[in-house]
Amino acid sequence: MxxxxxxxxxxxxYRELGAYIESVRNMPGPLINVLHRAQGIFGYLPxxxxxxxxxxxxxxxxxVYGVVTFYNFFSMTPRGKYVVNICMGTACYVKGASKIVxxxxxxxxxxxxxxxxxxxxxxxxxxxxxxxxLAPVLMVNEDVYGHVDRKKVVxxxxxxxTLG
Amino acid sequence: MAHxxxxxxxSGASCISNDSLKVKEAxxxxxxxxxxxxxxxxxxxxxxxxxxxxxxxxxYPDETxxxxxxxxxxxxxxxxxxxxxxxxxxxxYKSPLTDELVHKSSEVDYFQKQVKIVLANCGNIDPExxxxxxxxxxxxxxxxxxxxxxxxxxxxxxxxxxLRGRGGGGFPTHMKWMFTKNEKSDEKYVICNADExxxxxxxxxxxxxxxxxxLIEGMAIAGYVVGASKGYVYVxxxxxxxxxxxxxxxxxxxxxxxxxxxIFQSDFSFDLEVRVGAGAFVCGxxxxxxxxxxxxxxxPRPRPPYPSASGVWGKPTVLNNVETYANVRHIILNGGAWMxxxxxxxxxxxxxxxxxxxxxxxxxxxVPMGTTIRELIYDIGGGxxxxxEIKAVQLGGPSGGCVTPEYFDTPIDYESLTQLGAMMxxxxxxxxxxxxxxxxxxxxxxxxxxxxxxxxxxxCRVGLKQMYGLLDKITKGEGEEGDIEALEKxxxxxxxxxxxxxxxxxxxxxxxxxxxxxxxxxxHIHDKKCRALVCKDLxxxxxxxxxxxxxxxxxxxxxxxxxxxxxxxxHVIEQEKCVSCGSCYDVCPxxxxxxxxxxx
Numbered sequence: 001m002x003x004x005x006x007x008x009x010x011x012x013x014y015r016e017l018g019a020y021i022e023s024v025r026n027m028p029g030p031l032i033n034v035l036h037r038a039q040g041i042f043g044y045l046p047x048x049x050x051x052x053x054x055x056x057x058x059x060x061x062x063x064v065y066g067v068v069t070f071y072n073f074f075s076m077t078p079r080g081k082y083v084v085n086i087c088m089g090t091a092c093y094v095k096g097a098s099k100i101v102x103x104x105x106x107x108x109x110x111x112x113x114x115x116x117x118x119x120x121x122x123x124x125x126x127x128x129x130x131x132x133x134l135a136p137v138l139m140v141n142e143d144v145y146g147h148v149d150r151k152k153v154v155x156x157x158x159x160x161x162t163l164g
Numbered sequence: 165m166a167h168x169x170x171x172x173x174x175s176g177a178s179c180i181s182n183d184s185l186k187v188k189e190a191x192x193x194x195x196x197x198x199x200x201x202x203x204x205x206x207x208x209x210x211x212x213x214x215x216x217x218x219x220x221x222x223x224y225p226d227e228t229x230x231x232x233x234x235x236x237x238x239x240x241x242x243x244x245x246x247x248x249x250x251x252x253x254x255x256x257y258k259s260p261l262t263d264e265l266v267h268k269s270s271e272v273d274y275f276q277k278q279v280k281i282v283l284a285n286c287g288n289i290d291p292e293x294x295x296x297x298x299x300x301x302x303x304x305x306x307x308x309x310x311x312x313x314x315x316x317x318x319x320x321x322x323x324x325x326x327l328r329g330r331g332g333g334g335f336p337t338h339m340k341w342m343f344t345k346n347e348k349s350d351e352k353y354v355i356c357n358a359d360e361x362x363x364x365x366x367x368x369x370x371x372x373x374x375x376x377x378x379l380i381e382g383m384a385i386a387g388y389v390v391g392a393s394k395g396y397v398y399v400x401x402x403x404x405x406x407x408x409x410x411x412x413x414x415x416x417x418x419x420x421x422x423x424x425x426x427i428f429q430s431d432f433s434f435d436l437e438v439r440v441g442a443g444a445f446v447c448g449x450x451x452x453x454x455x456x457x458x459x460x461x462x463x464p465r466p467r468p469p470y471p472s473a474s475g476v477w478g479k480p481t482v483l484n485n486v487e488t489y490a491n492v493r494h495i496i497l498n499g500g501a502w503m504x505x506x507x508x509x510x511x512x513x514x515x516x517x518x519x520x521x522x523x524x525x526x527x528x529x530x531v532p533m534g535t536t537i538r539e540l541i542y543d544i545g546g547g548x549x550x551x552x553e554i555k556a557v558q559l560g561g562p563s564g565g566c567v568t569p570e571y572f573d574t575p576i577d578y579e580s581l582t583q584l585g586a587m588m589x590x591x592x593x594x595x596x597x598x599x600x601x602x603x604x605x606x607x608x609x610x611x612x613x614x615x616x617x618x619x620x621x622x623x624c625r626v627g628l629k630q631m632y633g634l635l636d637k638i639t640k641g642e643g644e645e646g647d648i649e650a651l652e653k654x655x656x657x658x659x660x661x662x663x664x665x666x667x668x669x670x671x672x673x674x675x676x677x678x679x680x681x682x683x684x685x686x687x688h689i690h691d692k693k694c695r696a697l698v699c700k701d702l703x704x705x706x707x708x709x710x711x712x713x714x715x716x717x718x719x720x721x722x723x724x725x726x727x728x729x730x731x732x733x734x735h736v737i738e739q740e741k742c743v744s745c746g747s748c749y750d751v752c753p754x755x756x757x758x759x760x761x762x763x764x
Binding site for chain 1: 177178180181182215216218360361362363364365366369401402403404439440441442443444445456457458459460461462463477518520521522526527558561562592594596600605608609612616618723745746750751
């Protein structure tokens with residue numbers, strides 16, 4: 001197999017990540033911290049970014065990739081502007097969360113883990129936000145919506161479509 | 165100058181998502197408008213517990229508890245109550261039993277059976293202010309430990325208290341600490357497991373968000389006992405507010421010298437760092453968590469060696485849960501014997517439970533060990549909503565099991581729950597009524613554990629998938645004779661052969677639902693019936709001609725055009741086209757769409 005030839009552009013984003021890596025260089029076991037920051041900067045973790053991190057931290061790319069793919073929080077595909085994250089914890093499940101997922105699938109025409117063609121919405125599920133009192137609950141980016149039903153789903157989608 | 169009124173606004177995650185912060189802003193503006201700034205202090209607090217009533221506001225010294233306060237209500241509260249001294253009755257809590265207004269928060273039935281030790285400060289102080297924590301005796305226990313006590317005398321108090329791990333396992337805390345203390349090493353570590361992954365548990369989140377210094381103090385005392393100078397708090401990424409407040413609290417504690425070099429002018433130095441998880445349930449297992457702190461894939465490894473001998477960076481490490489550490493300062497201040505008086509023979513102190521599911525009062529409740537499940541569910545939780553009946557409670561999340569009403573008088577302690585096939589776990593209590601299908605619930609948990617299985621050992625990786633396959637078959641109406649027995653056999657094998665706690669406990673939800681609800685499994689298999697009307701493939705929909713008003717709403721919503729009829733003509737569902745999606749059932753304003761299962 002051919003070695004990965006990846007060109008790392010010299011831009012603001014990489015400079016920011018590079019500076020962060022410098023700041024944690026002496027900290028033991030910094031990889032997950034660096035990945036969190038990188039995903040914050042780039043929105044996701046494509047091979048190019050992983051290669052950069054591998055070189056900068058002197059950790060084999062296979063190890064970086066292994067960690068990225070192990071944790072749910074890290075994504076290798078771009079996310080939509082609004083990430084709809086539906087809680088599938090037990091309390092939400094008991095209150096019908098899987099139905100809420102189906103409604104979103106219908107309304108947005110995408111499956112779980114997918115992004116709409118206009119890059120506006122990504123549909124994901126999570127394991128318990130710890131807001132069980134509000135079940136069923138979902139988050140759109142950082143905003144939390146509780147006691148969600150079909151009507152509320154339609155309102156939520158409309159709201160973010162309007163925001164654009 | 166003391167304020168005439170202290171107004172506590174709950175800023176737990178649940179209340180925040182119900183706009184409690186906007187309410188607080190509006191309140192400040194209104195107080196300012198009336199020039200009451202010098203008389204009234206508004207304080208943001210951590211979770212008060214009764215999330216169902218949020219946003220919750222508590223006014224001292226009157227102890228008036230306002231529920232579901234919205235921005236529109238603020239003016240009335242400030243003008244009528246704060247200015248004129250007339251509490252706004254329409255927003256006050258009413259007892260669901262007597263329908264009478266409750267004038268003092270301490271008289272609210274939700275709080276009456278509770279004993280707050282771990283949650284004592286949650287909802288009473290501003291979690292972002294170290295001064296408020298100090299004002300209620302904060303860091304006194306750390307001071308007492310490092311200046312007046314030796315590590316051995318501290319350890320002895322923990323031993324006398326009978327404190328056991330609150331994260332689920334129930335291992336005696338003093339033994340963990342002693343093992344780590346006895347190890348010889350140049351460096352040792354203290355870790356807090358705040359990777360609260362059990363769906364349905366949110367007490368650790370509430371402790372960190374509502375009273376972060378309690379955790380810091382408990383960890384520092386642990387560090388003093390075992391001889392560690394560095395600690396990590398591993399918090400899951402899903403809790404951004406907890407991370408923020410904890411980081412703020414750590415830097416405050418460093419500023420005033422409760423963390424750092426030579427604490428209280430002693431020779432003890434201790435520093436804390438927050439490490440953020442990345443969404444892997446298995447990282448709640450201690451060896452996986454340690455790998456994750458080291459920046460690696462969070463896979464567990466066989467024990468021994470235990471972390472007390474070889475933990476993070478290969479050094480002796482003591483690892484406890486948030487709630488365990490939150491008990492420590494109270495033991496030091498009040499003595500181990502004080503805590504040993506609370507609880508049962510084998511389980512001492514209190515336990516925080518997170519009540520959710522089909523129950524009237526959802527939220528956090530802290531009760532003495534030995535409280536019965538019934539007291540927790542009915543006296544505090546208020547039972548099921550009108551017209552429903554609780555048929556089981558699930559205890560201990562995906563590692564636990566369900567308990568049926570005939571066992572509700574069992575006192576809650578580690579041993580009794582394990583005997584019932586459930587477990588204390590981290591304290592999630594999920595009530596289920598007749599609308600929950602137990603087979604589907606078991607499938608839900610298996611789906612969760614299959615997904616979260618790290619894949620390292622075969623019984624968990626392959627075995628759970630097989631169990632899931634059988635459950636999936638049963639819920640689709642394709643179950644066969646022998647499936648239940650196969651599930652039991654697989655489950656028992658996985659329990660005894662899996663590498664870590666995740667796999668060893670993952671079959672519990674299946675085995676316990678088979679134990680208590682075997683008839684539901686049998687109905688699915690033999691009668692193709694789901695009594696809870698949950699399993700999609702076993703349900704059909706029909707329109708009741710008596711109730712149908714021929715409004716066409718259902719026909720418009722039907723994604724497969726399976727509904728015949730037009731305005732004025734009663735609608736009929738064509739069964740061969742219907743995909744049982746339930747859209748018609750959801751939209752019908754007249755309740756004319758009926759769900760049936762196992763009736764043909």
